[in-house]
Amino acid sequence: MSALASPTLSARRPAVSIVEIREKTVSVASPIRNAVVDFSQMTASIVAVVTDRVRDGKPIIGYGFSSNGRYAAGGLLRERFIPRILRADPAALVDEESGNLDPFAIWKVAMQNEKPGGHGERSVAVGVLDMAIWDAVAKIEDVPLYKLLADRYRGGAYDEKVFVYAAGGYYYPGKDIAGLKDEVRSYLDRGYTQVKMKIGGVPLAEDLPRIEAAIQVLGDASRVAVDANGRFDLRAALACADAIKPYGLAWYEEPCDPLDYQLHAIVTSAYGLPMATGENLFSHQDARNLIRYGGMRPDRDWVQFDCALSYGLVDYIRTLDVLDEHGWSSRRCIPHGGHQLSLAIAAGLGLGGNESYPDVFFPFNGFADETPVEDGYIALSDAPGVGLERKSNLYETLRSLGG
Numbered sequence: 001m002s003a004l005a006s007p008t009l010s011a012r013r014p015a016v017s018i019v020e021i022r023e024k025t026v027s028v029a030s031p032i033r034n035a036v037v038d039f040s041q042m043t044a045s046i047v048a049v050v051t052d053r054v055r056d057g058k059p060i061i062g063y064g065f066s067s068n069g070r071y072a073a074g075g076l077l078r079e080r081f082i083p084r085i086l087r088a089d090p091a092a093l094v095d096e097e098s099g100n101l102d103p104f105a106i107w108k109v110a111m112q113n114e115k116p117g118g119h120g121e122r123s124v125a126v127g128v129l130d131m132a133i134w135d136a137v138a139k140i141e142d143v144p145l146y147k148l149l150a151d152r153y154r155g156g157a158y159d160e161k162v163f164v165y166a167a168g169g170y171y172y173p174g175k176d177i178a179g180l181k182d183e184v185r186s187y188l189d190r191g192y193t194q195v196k197m198k199i200g201g202v203p204l205a206e207d208l209p210r211i212e213a214a215i216q217v218l219g220d221a222s223r224v225a226v227d228a229n230g231r232f233d234l235r236a237a238l239a240c241a242d243a244i245k246p247y248g249l250a251w252y253e254e255p256c257d258p259l260d261y262q263l264h265a266i267v268t269s270a271y272g273l274p275m276a277t278g279e280n281l282f283s284h285q286d287a288r289n290l291i292r293y294g295g296m297r298p299d300r301d302w303v304q305f306d307c308a309l310s311y312g313l314v315d316y317i318r319t320l321d322v323l324d325e326h327g328w329s330s331r332r333c334i335p336h337g338g339h340q341l342s343l344a345i346a347a348g349l350g351l352g353g354n355e356s357y358p359d360v361f362f363p364f365n366g367f368a369d370e371t372p373v374e375d376g377y378i379a380l381s382d383a384p385g386v387g388l389e390r391k392s393n394l395y396e397t398l399r400s401l402g403g
């Protein structure tokens, strides 16, 4: 059929194409330490997906960055994932109907010739690209990403504000209990109502007074969560569970190795109170294993899968489907990572909240400059895309990619 014979086709805007993908490694180094790693050498990948769409005289660019905890994935991006996308037929990367980029089609192209299983690291590379693609798609439609997601998946309904908690309470040289109390108090002063702190980096007898100090400042143990970052073996995880159970904390996070589901199930059952885990599971298949075998309970536990570390929003949508199939509400998800992509997903797809790092992981921590936290909730920016341009220190870093 000729193009002339098809009025709808000829009226359609030409399909978007990707002109260039830029990538760089940046430092996120800091002196903080959790129970298993210090962040003195931490890095992140940033990418810019430059499209052929122009607005206000400038190309529309989607930006992405990797979440904290894993290092930059520059080698994988340069050697495999970026070339696959740039080599593909541009028609294979777009939604036929709208002509806009199609994150699912691009994901499929990026993951060509990748065997199943073993998800770590490449899931970070794909996650960075996926963030930039969704950012570009929403910018091209000229809407904030949370609205685009709500329109596509929830009949247009989005949450106008999202619960966020302040994650901190790290160990660092010279920090004593008075320092921890000052830190927790400063989160309250900045509008947070719940705080998460690190445990497992010192003997339990030293952690318990730290936890009690945080409870004292917050006035209520249900506003304090603790995170062992997978440090404990069975005996230590159970000893900690026994010791903290009387407090009635918000949750007990990652007591033991994140891939040892049976161990997790034993600790969960012994502890009985809310648990949280999932930040080190990097695919919907791993999420399903946790739900099947980890002893997690949909009425009280929290799952913290971080899309930026785990193949992006495309795979996170599959994870939400897995949760749904197993009787879990999306409201039980409070993603790890404290970034704006998860904030947009939380508002647009109805999650339970999002993490926030008020004082660590600069400039990748936190949200738009114009949206302060009030009474434990944050409002959404109206910026098109993920909203990264509204966080000035982050945007400055992203702009170092050019454009």
Ligand SMILES: O=C([O-])CC(=O)C(=O)O
Binding pocket: 034, 068, 069, 167, 227, 229, 279, 336, 337, 355
């Ligand atoms: O210290 C880290 O690696 C970050 C972390 O676990 C969290 O935010 O839950």
Ligand SMILES: [Mg+2]
Binding pocket: 227, 229, 253, 254, 279, 336
């Ligand atoms: Mg954690």
